[in-house]
Amino acid sequence: MSFTVKQLSPAGASEVTGLDVRNGIGDEDMSRLRDVFRQSPILCLRDQHLSPTQQANFSRQWGPLEKQGKSDYCHPDDADILILSNERRADGSQVGIVDAGDFWHSDSSHMEEPCQMTMLLAVKNPEKGGDTHFINMYQAYEAMPEALKARIVGRSAVHHSSKTLNPRVTISAERANATEYYKSSEKMKKPVVQPMVRTHPATGRQSLYVSPRFTIGIDGMDDAEAQPLLDEVFRHMFSSQAWRYTHKWKDGDLVFWDNACLNHMAGGGYEYPDTRRMHRTTIAGGKAFYESKPAKT
Numbered sequence: 001m002s003f004t005v006k007q008l009s010p011a012g013a014s015e016v017t018g019l020d021v022r023n024g025i026g027d028e029d030m031s032r033l034r035d036v037f038r039q040s041p042i043l044c045l046r047d048q049h050l051s052p053t054q055q056a057n058f059s060r061q062w063g064p065l066e067k068q069g070k071s072d073y074c075h076p077d078d079a080d081i082l083i084l085s086n087e088r089r090a091d092g093s094q095v096g097i098v099d100a101g102d103f104w105h106s107d108s109s110h111m112e113e114p115c116q117m118t119m120l121l122a123v124k125n126p127e128k129g130g131d132t133h134f135i136n137m138y139q140a141y142e143a144m145p146e147a148l149k150a151r152i153v154g155r156s157a158v159h160h161s162s163k164t165l166n167p168r169v170t171i172s173a174e175r176a177n178a179t180e181y182y183k184s185s186e187k188m189k190k191p192v193v194q195p196m197v198r199t200h201p202a203t204g205r206q207s208l209y210v211s212p213r214f215t216i217g218i219d220g221m222d223d224a225e226a227q228p229l230l231d232e233v234f235r236h237m238f239s240s241q242a243w244r245y246t247h248k249w250k251d252g253d254l255v256f257w258d259n260a261c262l263n264h265m266a267g268g269g270y271e272y273p274d275t276r277r278m279h280r281t282t283i284a285g286g287k288a289f290y291e292s293k294p295a296k297t
């Protein structure tokens with residue numbers, strides 16, 4: 001099967017049409033799609049109305065899937081699918097995670113072995129809002145002033161998932177018991193150290209690897225020095241629209257992205273009963289990704 005690729009944004013987003021992934025894709029298409037993905041780390045496959053099993057099987061063509069931590073929100077047909085949704089059951093309980101991705105981040109950078117890719121299927125979009133924003137961290141790094149690069153290259157940052165450890169984020173009021181959850185995770189989960197600039201194992205390009213959501217400090221540096229430096233790095237990250245892309249979803253969009261070289265954030269802007277439902281899989285990083293060393297000057 002041949003497919004068509006059209007650039008959506010010079011910040012690294014492309015659209016793929018003419019590909020039906022319901023039963024997986026052949027080696028030739030997979031090889032071509034991998035090449036496209038290296039050049040364009042945000043890919044949108046249009047018109048993919050997949051069952052959870054079909055989505056999970058296609059995701060597995062890219063590599064082993066991560067186990068989803070929040071079992072209450074996994075899909076009953078396939079536990080590798082995590083439901084992100086603001087839908088509520090008759091008893092008022094949430095069907096899925098309601099505040100997923102509400103600050104800029106790279107998925108699971110707070111874990112020792114972060115995932116390489118995330119795949120989101122738009123099952124139901126709201127009437128308004130629900131966009132997903134991306135920052136291309138290759139491009140942000142390449143445009144960074146040399147003096148600032150020199151201050152972070154070779155350094156590692158501290159990542160943690162607890163929002164209560166991070167002054168740059170707030171906790172959604174929509175999520176019941178979230179403060180208690182994050183407070184207990186301060187102790188349950190240990191901080192993880194990641195290079196601030198990492199070399200992509202497939203492309204060899206260097207990119208920034210920090211985020212306002214999960215990066216809470218710099219390894220071996222006092223906060224008095226580290227926090228202003230992080231602020232400076234984040235200011236640079238947000239200083240230009242040139243490396244930003246906003247995805248406006250259509251039902252049936254299957255969007256996947258490369259967490260090694262992007263930050264992303266859910267845009268919000270919709271309210272129940274205007275519902276948004278996404279099905280998510282995450283593809284594990286593989287040894288080369290976990291072990292990528294801090295870039296040298």
Ligand SMILES: [Fe+2]
Pocket residue numbers: 100101105106107264
């Ligand atoms: Fe995310």
